[in-house]
Amino acid sequence: MKSKTVKGSRAARPGNSVLGKGAATAFLSPSLLFIGVFLLVPAFWTLFLGLTDYKLVGIEALNPSFIGLDNFAKALQDPQFLSSLKLTIVYVLGSAIFGQALLGFILAWVLNELSPRVRSAVELIVIFSWIVPGSVVAFLWFAFYNKEEGTLNAILGVNIDWLLDYPMLSIIIFNIWRGTAFSMLLFSAAIASIPKSHIEVARVAGASKMQQLRNIVLPSARSYILTNLLLITLWTFNDFGPYLLTGGGPGGQTQILPIFIYDSALRYLDFGYGSAIAAIMLLLNLILSLIVLRMSKKGKK
Amino acid sequence: MRLLGKEVFTSDKRRIDERSSVEKISTFVFVLLAVSFFAIPLMWLVLAPFDSDPTFRIKWPNWGLGNFSEMAENPYAYRSLLNSAIFSAGSGLVVILVGAPASYVLSRIKFAGRDAFLYILLLFSSIVTGSAAMVPLFLLSLKLNLIDTYQGVVLVLTGGLIPAAIFILKDFTDSIPKSYEESAQIFGASSFRILKDVVTPIIRPGLAVIFVWSFVQAWGNFLAPFILIRDVNKQPAAVMMYSFYNDGGQAVFRTVAAFSLIYTIPVLAMYFYVNKKYGFRFYGGIKG
Amino acid sequence: MSFVSIEKITKVFPGGVRALDELDLEIQDGEFFALLGPSGCGKTTLLRTLGGLESSTSGKISFEGKDVTFLTPGARNIAMVFQDYALYPHMNVLENISYPLKVRKFSKEEIDKRVKQASEALSIEMLLDRKPGQISGGQQQRVAVARAMACTPSLYLFDEPLSNLDARLRLEARTFLKQLQRELGVTTILVTHDQSEALALADRMAVMDKGRIKQVGSPAEFFHKPANIFVASFIGSTPMNLLDGVVNDGKVVIGSMSFDIPAHAQNTARTGDKVVFGVRPEYVSLTSSPGSGIASGVVKVTENLGTHYLVTADCNGILVRGTAPDGSEPHMGDTVHLKPESVRTLLYNKTSEDLY
Numbered sequence: 031m032k033s034k035t036v037k038g039s040r041a042a043r044p045g046n047s048v049l050g051k052g053a054a055t056a057f058l059s060p061s062l063l064f065i066g067v068f069l070l071v072p073a074f075w076t077l078f079l080g081l082t083d084y085k086l087v088g089i090e091a092l093n094p095s096f097i098g099l100d101n102f103a104k105a106l107q108d109p110q111f112l113s114s115l116k117l118t119i120v121y122v123l124g125s126a127i128f129g130q131a132l133l134g135f136i137l138a139w140v141l142n143e144l145s146p147r148v149r150s151a152v153e154l155i156v157i158f159s160w161i162v163p164g165s166v167v168a169f170l171w172f173a174f175y176n177k178e179e180g181t182l183n184a185i186l187g188v189n190i191d192w193l194l195d196y197p198m199l200s201i202i203i204f205n206i207w208r209g210t211a212f213s214m215l216l217f218s219a220a221i222a223s224i225p226k227s228h229i230e231v232a233r234v235a236g237a238s239k240m241q242q243l244r245n246i247v248l249p250s251a252r253s254y255i256l257t258n259l260l261l262i263t264l265w266t267f268n269d270f271g272p273y274l275l276t277g278g279g280p281g282g283q284t285q286i287l288p289i290f291i292y293d294s295a296l297r298y299l300d301f302g303y304g305s306a307i308a309a310i311m312l313l314l315n316l317i318l319s320l321i322v323l324r325m326s327k328k329g330k331k
Numbered sequence: 332m333r334l335l336g337k338e339v340f341t342s343d344k345r346r347i348d349e350r351s352s353v354e355k356i357s358t359f360v361f362v363l364l365a366v367s368f369f370a371i372p373l374m375w376l377v378l379a380p381f382d383s384d385p386t387f388r389i390k391w392p393n394w395g396l397g398n399f400s401e402m403a404e405n406p407y408a409y410r411s412l413l414n415s416a417i418f419s420a421g422s423g424l425v426v427i428l429v430g431a432p433a434s435y436v437l438s439r440i441k442f443a444g445r446d447a448f449l450y451i452l453l454l455f456s457s458i459v460t461g462s463a464a465m466v467p468l469f470l471l472s473l474k475l476n477l478i479d480t481y482q483g484v485v486l487v488l489t490g491g492l493i494p495a496a497i498f499i500l501k502d503f504t505d506s507i508p509k510s511y512e513e514s515a516q517i518f519g520a521s522s523f524r525i526l527k528d529v530v531t532p533i534i535r536p537g538l539a540v541i542f543v544w545s546f547v548q549a550w551g552n553f554l555a556p557f558i559l560i561r562d563v564n565k566q567p568a569a570v571m572m573y574s575f576y577n578d579g580g581q582a583v584f585r586t587v588a589a590f591s592l593i594y595t596i597p598v599l600a601m602y603f604y605v606n607k608k609y610g611f612r613f614y615g616g617i618k619g
Numbered sequence: 620m621s622f623v624s625i626e627k628i629t630k631v632f633p634g635g636v637r638a639l640d641e642l643d644l645e646i647q648d649g650e651f652f653a654l655l656g657p658s659g660c661g662k663t664t665l666l667r668t669l670g671g672l673e674s675s676t677s678g679k680i681s682f683e684g685k686d687v688t689f690l691t692p693g694a695r696n697i698a699m700v701f702q703d704y705a706l707y708p709h710m711n712v713l714e715n716i717s718y719p720l721k722v723r724k725f726s727k728e729e730i731d732k733r734v735k736q737a738s739e740a741l742s743i744e745m746l747l748d749r750k751p752g753q754i755s756g757g758q759q760q761r762v763a764v765a766r767a768m769a770c771t772p773s774l775y776l777f778d779e780p781l782s783n784l785d786a787r788l789r790l791e792a793r794t795f796l797k798q799l800q801r802e803l804g805v806t807t808i809l810v811t812h813d814q815s816e817a818l819a820l821a822d823r824m825a826v827m828d829k830g831r832i833k834q835v836g837s838p839a840e841f842f843h844k845p846a847n848i849f850v851a852s853f854i855g856s857t858p859m860n861l862l863d864g865v866v867n868d869g870k871v872v873i874g875s876m877s878f879d880i881p882a883h884a885q886n887t888a889r890t891g892d893k894v895v896f897g898v899r900p901e902y903v904s905l906t907s908s909p910g911s912g913i914a915s916g917v918v919k920v921t922e923n924l925g926t927h928y929l930v931t932a933d934c935n936g937i938l939v940r941g942t943a944p945d946g947s948e949p950h951m952g953d954t955v956h957l958k959p960e961s962v963r964t965l966l967y968n969k970t971s972e973d974l975y
């Protein structure tokens with residue numbers, strides 16, 4: 031019995047891990063398979079489809095052909111795409127960067143100084159708006175923005191058709207409301223991770239609140255801030271939520287890229303062109319990520 | 332020494348007091364505005380379901396539970412909730428079954444560039460989303476005969492959730508000392524027993540959090556079923572909610588009011604459960 | 620025959636850190652053996668390699684003459700008590716103690732019997748239905764020992780088991796560990812940071828540095844005859860006097876002072892050898908007048924050590940430490956004459972750093 035064990039494990043000096051190489055591979059491979067099939071393959075497939083004239087109906091459906099960069103050239107001259115790209119950038123800057131991140135940071139900073147009770151009550155309301163399902167949120171804002179019966183007009187004492195007259199502003203506010211919780215939570219964690227003594231030293235030295243923020247909190251939270259900005263930018267870039275509120279209208283005024291892709295590919299069934307747009311979006315996001323990654327590496331040095 | 336300490340204290344306090352009136356008022360106004368901004372739109376969700384005559388306006392209701400009985404008569408409402416439950420529980424289970432073993436390996440076996448790999452994977456999954464990969468995900472489901480199936484939606488959702496799930500769960504597993512497994516190794520327990528008797532019970536809170544997180548994500552997801560499900564009998568609540576108010580008009584107002592609340596409650600309940608039991612631990616390790 | 624025999628064990632971590640460097644060590648049957656050394660010297664790595672948790676890069680380990688180098692941890696019949704105890708948080712004390720027995724497929728009656736024995740021996744019977752989170756650190760340590768004991772291993776490995784306890788509890792636990800080991804008679808290896816712990820507990824001990832053994836022996840040998848300069852400066856509650864000098868004509872000359880060559884070096888130390896002259900402050904006393912073999916100087920510092928004072932004097936630029944009884948201690952600035960007890964003096968070769 032014992033000699034058998036000896037023989038059995040002769041192959042190698044015992045390691046310190048519960049799992050051998052085989053088991054570790056077996057544990058990893060389902061995930062890798064999922065990631066391959068549902069992330070890598072679609073990413074490359076999108077790039078590939080963008081180079082074809084594949085459509086779901088018509089002649090091209092049966093026999094799609096390779097048309098090189100035609101779709102991309104078309105996109106760069108397509109006023110609808112260019113406007114969609116511009117709208118997306120406005121949407122991202124307005125709702126993610128200036129909205130969620132800034133509001134989230136101020137909330138985290140202000141709440142940090144309040145009593146734990148007030149703090150958790152306010153946090154709870156913000157988190158609520160984050161976990162309520164997206165289509166319910168869309169309806170809540172649909173109702174809130176309504177011209178005749180909407181509560182917003184009642185509060186402000188005006189008579190505006192928000193979704194018709196200020197569609198971009200409306201979806202920006204809607205997305206700030208929906209997504210601020212993530213930034214707030216992440217920044218709270220960042221602020222909590224700063225040793226109390228660091229701030230106290232600055233206070234004893236007579237630093238004002240603004241100085242404390244600039245000299246201690248922001249530098250310590252730098253990597254959190256970069257990560258947060260990157261993630262919410264990517265998420266907002268890919269956000270399909272406004273579709274539920276405006277469907278991209280009126281007159282394409284809220285047709286951000288995800289909605290534009292949906293309309294081209296799945297409504298008008300031009301897979302080739304839709305994919306080319308998606309590929310452009312993918313590449314933009316990839317470049318953005320690389321830039322931020324480089325920045326955060328530099329910061330570490 | 333003591334005198335000095337006291338002096339610092341009083342001057343510090345005086346300084347705080349000088350600023351405090353301005354600061355207190357501005358803090359108060361800010362918090363009040365923030366709370367109103369976040370709370371007011373939510374009020375509709377709290378009041379309208381119990382209003383026998385709901386409109387878009389947030390108002391004090393004509394109390395009654397009629398909306399719920401009206402909703403109960405709508406066969407689509409009930410079916411869609413059931414479908415959502417299937418999609419969400421399915422996604423939660425698959426995410427755990429696939430992601431937990433991987434995160435365990437990634438936590439316990441070091442290799443060069445592991446953390447960078449995980450971070451890049453997380454970013455990658457935020458780039459290649461349902462929006463960007465809409466066409467291939469649709470075509471993939473078409474080719475695999477997964478259109479109008481539960482499996483199709485679950486697989487597509489899971490594929491998007493797994494990277495973040497692995498990221499969070501690995502972070503959780505990292506916080507568990509390796510000595511638990513090592514002592515069991517010394518006792519002569521087999522790898523299987525160590526995983527079953529020691530590792531799984533200890534990481535159970537992490538698994539619960541990830542299950543709930545995946546469940547909530549799938550429960551609210553609109554795009555995947557919107558693209559992949561045509562059959563109205565298989566549509567989840569997210570899509571049904573949209574159809575109700577997009578196509579239904581004033582006629583289904585009462586159903587929409589009750590439905591939005593019923594559709595929201597499960598995720599709120601799960602959130603509170605996890606928060607109470609395990610403490611909210613979201614993306615603890617994110618900082619790049 | 621020695622019980623544990625370690626031959627030329629080397630462990631190089633993937634990063635290139637050489638934690639164990641061709642280390643040799645023999646441990647006798649039934650011995651309480653302590654491993655001591657500065658932080659990062661490889662104590663934990665050695666213990667974990669013995670347990671099979673860390674794979675060695677080369678070398679051989681045998682238990683009772685049997686090669687175990689390639690055995691899995693479970694096949695070595697050892698028990699290990701970790702610094703954090705590693706009690707399973709989801710099992711109560713009873714389940715924790717019986718888990719290893721269940722793994723080893725003991726019968727129900729046998730498990731009950733052993734759990735009862737172990738918990739009585741460690742007086743934790745009243746804690747059996749509590750979870751580890753509900754008992755104190757000292758109790759957790761007892762449970763961890765009980766769990767290790769119940770499987771009647773042939774070797775115990777302890778990695779700083781007392782370091783999480785407060786000072787008082789540590790003293791109690793120390794006594795108790797020693798008693799228990801005496802009763803069970805099982806070979807035990809204890810890693811510790813705390814030299815008083817090692818001196819108090821161990822039958823024999825070893826001091827490590829940079830992955831190598833610097834000296835093996837009884838606690839008394841370590842105190843009285845440190846084998847090299849490293850051990851001499853490492854062991855002892857007050858640092859040993861280690862004075863650079865030269866051998867000249869049967870004397871050790873240190874600056875303007877000169878001392879007799881210690882007895883152990885009389886036949887080996889040659890004129891002209893560069894040496895280090897060592898003596899513990901405990902064996903250096905005050906005398907009334909200067910002379911040969913006496914260091915005279917001005918008192919720089921006196922430290923109260925309870926029953927006596929540690930006196931540091933500047934003897935023409937060389938600091939020498941001695942002790943004076945409480946009540947007759949000198950004051951700062953006084954001139955004193957310090958006399959080492961000649962049978963306690965030691966001489967090290969400056970180049971090889973070893974004792975003559």
Ligand SMILES: Nc1ncnc2c1ncn2[C@@H]1O[C@H](COP(=O)(O)OP(=O)(O)OP(=O)(O)O)[C@@H](O)[C@H]1O
Pocket residue numbers: 632633634636637638656657658659660661662663664665812
């Ligand atoms: N898993 C590892 N990977 C790389 N290097 C390691 C690893 N574990 C330990 N080391 C290195 O090996 C050397 C010996 O470490 P070890 O933990 O054995 O020291 P130690 O004597 O137990 O120290 P301490 O008294 O602080 O516990 C150290 O330099 C340490 O940094």
Ligand SMILES: [Mg+2]
Pocket residue numbers: 662663664
């Ligand atoms: Mg150690």
